[in-house]
Amino acid sequence: MTTQTPKPTTIHETEVLVAGAGFSGLYLLHRLRSEGHRVHVVESAPEVGGTWYWNRYPGARCDVESVDYSYSWDEDLQQEWDWTEKYPAQGDILAYLKHVADRFDLRKDIDFNTTLSSATWDESQGLWTAETDDGRVYRARYLLMAIGCLSTPKEVDLPGFDRYTGEVLRTWNWPEGEDLAGKNVAVVGTGSTGAQVIPALAETVADLTVLQRTPNFVIPTRNRPLQDGELEAVKAEYADRRDRNRNHPAGVFRDDNEKNVADVDAEELRATFEERWEGGGINFLGSFADLMFEQSANDAVVEFVHSKIAEIVDDQEVADSLKPEGYPLGAKRPVVATDYYETFNRPNVHLIDVKKTPLASFTETGIELADGTTEDFDAVVLATGFDAFTGSFTKMDIRGTGNRSLAEAWGTEGAKTQLGLATAGFPNMIIVANVGSPSVLANMVTAIEQHVEWISQLLADMRENGYTMIEAEKDAQEKWAATVEEVAAMTLWPNGDSGSWYRGANIEGKPQLFMPYAAGVVEYGDAIEKSAANGYAGFVRS
Structure with a gap:
């Protein structure tokens, strides 16, 4: 051999x-x-x-x-x-x-x-x-x-999920050409992904059950085809538009209101929120300058969104379950989706609020709730987030x-x-x-x-x-991590509920630090350019 x-x-x-x-x-x-x-x-x-x-x-x-x-x-x-x-x-x-x-x-x-x-x-x-x-x-x-x-994606931590023998679909690796038309389907998760996939599936599946742990604030997209001449107008002034993007903290072409909530009366407050809501998209977050800085201002926008949910959703028990409580709008990633709240008026869509009726376990064919109720599904869609x-x-x-x-x-x-x-x-x-x-x-x-x-x-x-090597200085790194925390603490972003992935709180055992830099791209750009101009201060080169 x-x-x-x-x-x-x-x-x-x-x-x-x-x-x-x-x-x-x-x-x-x-x-x-x-x-x-x-x-x-x-x-x-x-x-x-x-x-x-x-x-x-x-x-x-x-x-x-x-x-x-x-x-x-x-x-x-x-x-x-x-x-x-x-x-x-x-x-x-x-x-x-x-x-x-x-x-x-x-x-x-x-x-x-x-x-x-x-x-x-x-x-x-x-x-x-x-x-x-x-x-x-x-x-x-x-x-x-x-x-x-x-x-x-974060690990699946649903009780008894390994018992379920039906079809399992993961939004972060969706099979090309997958068709759930005519099936009974459950969706787990109501974050950004869940809020997009739920209305889309509701149009084709026979029956859709949404398992919700924490409701999110969902802003309407108001998506539409670009109108005749609209794209051409953008292209004609692209340089100016890009410059505006780079000079906005969020890096977008957004028309922010310079007024604070305290500057306006109740009539103007409501009218401004209504106009932004009807306009749709992340422009809603620019309704007032202090929404992410003053709790009272954020309370006002939360009250408005709650009123819109109650106005849109026919079943007021369902509407109440869909209203986020206990954290500011924007403290968790703002969700932008199409016809999300309207979807819960469809006869083939059902909401299970697992904070009100806890999920006891998955079964071979579906789920069992703490009150003994069981539901069977042909497929389960996981929209359960990321590490x-x-x-x-x-x-x-x-x-x-x-x-x-x-x-x-x-x-x-x-x-x-x-x-x-x-x-x-x-x-x-x-x-x-x-x-x-x-x-x-x-x-x-x-x-x-x-x-x-x-x-x-x-x-x-x-x-x-x-030079052939560059490395972060330990002391500079500690200072920057502290700066990221301090900047976040000036806003309402750290006030999200205990599951906010901005801090890593959605992953058990993960050390919690506020991870994105909340001051935005303009101040961040100044910081990195200052380092470069000073011989890459905060780094060691050799």
């Missing part, structure tokens, strides 16, 4: 390894490659798109206007791409990103169906060695983490200086970063639009472009001045 010698592992050598081929990864690849860097991207999906590839569930749509949820860095691209709706559907965004990948010949430097399982910092070489789940190896000077804030910000980092075995695990570092101290860009003990690992930066509290594309341009500037400076 002859023994076969195992083939030597092929190591893919590059200067920059990017994890993720969504909005962040594609722009990083294009920008850095055009500036002479050797760049390679690994992507776990078989296609570009990131979250917009995976989240194919019915009703999936962005809550930022299409003309703003797109790249600003190429004028020809802006002019040639035609959006058709005010708020883009998942398929439209994915088509746009595919077009970007093809137009700029990005695919040749992307390895699809490639999931990083580990990354180890080699102190002697000053390089990262990354391995995939199928045994491939990459070695790079810089490891850029463009993996998204909402990429790793936000850190989950995609900590599920990998990332090891930095002294072989210390990132999961251990963040699991002990919380996810602390210097300016949302790097974490101490993990040299040359640069984070893109995630923990410690505005990220989900802003238009993600605006935030991403801000990050990519700073990273481009950094790598050019490193190359020009002969």
Whole structure:
């Protein structure tokens, strides 16, 4: 018998390894490659798109206007791409990103169906060695983490769920072409995803049961086709519009009211809320300047939304269950959806409020409630949320200086970063639009472009001045984490209920820190540019 010698592992050598081929990864690849860097991207999906590839569930749509949820860095691209709706559907965004990948010949430097399982910092070489789940190896000077804030679903923690033998569908990996028409279906979860998928499914399934733990404030989208001449008008003044986006804390083209709630009488208060509600979308959050700063102001908008729920939903017991209580509007991620409250007037839609009637357990065919009631379903749809910000980092075995695990570092101290860009003990690992930066509290594309341009500037400076390593200073990191907390504490954002994923409170045992930077992209941009102008203050380069 002859023994076969195992083939030597092929190591893919590059200067920059990017994890993720969504909005962040594609722009990083294009920008850095055009500036002479050797760049390679690994992507776990078989296609570009990131979250917009995976989240194919019915009703999936962005809550930022299409003309703003797109790249600003190429004028020809802006002019040639035609959006058709005010708020883009998942398929439209994915088509746009595919077009970007093809137009700029990005695919040749992307390895699809490639999931990083580990990354180890080699102190002697000053390089990262990354391995995939199928045994491939990459070695790079810089490891850029463009993996998204909402990429790793939280573990299913429903009582007895492993007993259920019916069809299980996960919104974060929806099967292409799946059709639930005519079936009895349950949806678990009423966050941003649940509020979109519930109305869409209600139109086709025979019977839809919604299992709700915590109700959310759901603002109507008021989506519509773009009118004749509307897109052309935007394209004609795109430069000014993009400039306005970058100079708004949320990175969007929003018409904010400069008045505070206390500045107006009851008639103007109601009229303003009504106008914004009818206009739809995140513009509602700009109704008054102090909604996220003064509890009394937020109480006023909560009272208004409660009144709208009571006005829309016919069954007042159901309406009462749908009214969020105990936390400010905006303290949990604001939900924007189409006909959400109206859906509960449909005869085939039923709400189970598990705070009023607890879920005892799943059964082989459905659920049993604490009062003994049972329900059977053909399929269960899970819209149960994500291990936000850190989950995609900590599920990998990332090891930095002294072989210390990132999961251990963040699991002990919380996810602390210097300016949302790097974490101490993990040299040359640069984070893109995630923990410690505005990220989900802003238009993600605006935030991403801000990050990519700073990273481009950094790598050019490193190359020009002969540096090969950059790392966050521990003291600076501690100060920035404290700053993120302090800024959040000036607002009502930390006042969300105990399950807010902004703090990681939806994951049992996860250290709780407020993770996004609440001051917005303008102040954040000032902070990162100040660091760069001062020799990258808060970082150590060598």
